[in-house]
Amino acid sequence: MDNFPRPRVLFSRCLGFEACRYDGSMIRDDFSQALIPRVDCLASCPECGAGLGLPRDPVRLVRDGDRLLLLQPASGKDWSGAMEAWCEGEIARLRAGPAFDGILLKSRSPSCGPGEVKVYVGRDAKAATEKAPGFFASSLAQAFPELPMEDEGRTRNFTVRDHFLISLYCRAEYRAARESHDVRSLLDVHTRWKLLFMAYSPTVTRVLGAILAANKRRPPEALFEDYGRELARLLSKPFRYTSMINALQHAFGGLSEALSPAERAFFLATLEEYRDERIPLSVLLRLLKGWALAQGNAYLLSQRLLSPYPLDLVTITDSGKGRHY
Numbered sequence: 001m002d003n004f005p006r007p008r009v010l011f012s013r014c015l016g017f018e019a020c021r022y023d024g025s026m027i028r029d030d031f032s033q034a035l036i037p038r039v040d041c042l043a044s045c046p047e048c049g050a051g052l053g054l055p056r057d058p059v060r061l062v063r064d065g066d067r068l069l070l071l072q073p074a075s076g077k078d079w080s081g082a083m084e085a086w087c088e089g090e091i092a093r094l095r096a097g098p099a100f101d102g103i104l105l106k107s108r109s110p111s112c113g114p115g116e117v118k119v120y121v122g123r124d125a126k127a128a129t130e131k132a133p134g135f136f137a138s139s140l141a142q143a144f145p146e147l148p149m150e151d152e153g154r155t156r157n158f159t160v161r162d163h164f165l166i167s168l169y170c171r172a173e174y175r176a177a178r179e180s181h182d183v184r185s186l187l188d189v190h191t192r193w194k195l196l197f198m199a200y201s202p203t204v205t206r207v208l209g210a211i212l213a214a215n216k217r218r219p220p221e222a223l224f225e226d227y228g229r230e231l232a233r234l235l236s237k238p239f240r241y242t243s244m245i246n247a248l249q250h251a252f253g254g255l256s257e258a259l260s261p262a263e264r265a266f267f268l269a270t271l272e273e274y275r276d277e278r279i280p281l282s283v284l285l286r287l288l289k290g291w292a293l294a295q296g297n298a299y300l301l302s303q304r305l306l307s308p309y310p311l312d313l314v315t316i317t318d319s320g321k322g323r324h325y
């Protein structure tokens with residue numbers, strides 16, 4: 001199955017949309033460039049929106065007692081109030097617009113960075129000694145806690161990027177079902193994603209199944225609401241490779257009867273190589289897909305486990321941290 005939906009994604013505008021950084025430049029990021037043609041894009045630039053101008057002197061996060069400020073050392077200006085007012089308006093605008101599925105922001109920016117942004121403790125501090133999220137990232141996390149949010153720096157790690165893409169495409173299918181108000185569409189989504197959900201959390205997968213099983217006794221909106229909340233819980237962290245191994249064994253169970261003893265032994269040995277981090281998950285998924293095709297196993301071929309997002313978004317580049325993101 002390769003008819004993928006188009007997720008709606010909010011980007012920092014400097015990630016390939018406009019040369020709006022403080023020095024009039026734009027970020028050329030490979031992942032954003034690959035993603036932009038595949039998704040419906042929204043793009044915001046908080047510093048332009050708050051009136052800092054272009055080009056502008058850089059701003060920084062400064063801790064002043066309990067408060068986090070957005071200060072511009074060159075001008076001595078405090079932009080915190082203007083930025084807070086802009087964030088409030090932008091969140092209201094986003095809430096009023098069509099629902100979206102995820103957020104990709106510029107790393108380390110005092111406005112956009114979702115974490116790990118330098119904080120200078122005291123207005124005259126020479127060096128940063130703390131880390132915090134930027135102003136806009138904080139507002140987004142508070143307003144849309146259920147949405148996957150990443151920055152372009154972290155998505156250089158394969159695990160982070162893979163999990164972000166899985167979350168985007170899964171949420172896009174959930175959103176389409178919700179917008180259709182048709183519970184049967186949600187049942188289809190759940191069926192397609194079930195094996196991959198089990199790799200995330202067998203416990204939450206059971207909770208999702210129980211929500212759907214109660215569908216005749218409840219209004220559809222309440223059901224979509226509950227399902228969405230549990231889906232956000234399921235996707236709050238990348239899958240654990242141990243749970244993935246269980247899901248792969250489950251998928252293999254539907255194929256193994258028609259395989260030879262040598263093929264079965266080969267799969268189990270390959271599974272151990274994955275457990276030991278000697279081969280990537282894609283090797284096992286390709287093996288399963290090949291056998292599913294040969295056996296005409298429609299159930300397995302329909303599973304998002306084998307193909308959660310478009311192949312042209314799969315890149316094997318990695319920051320070198322592997323599973324340790």
Ligand code: SF4
Binds near residue numbers: 013020044045106109
């Ligand atoms: S990081 Fe955010 S505030 Fe800075 S230029 Fe990019 S979009 Fe604008």
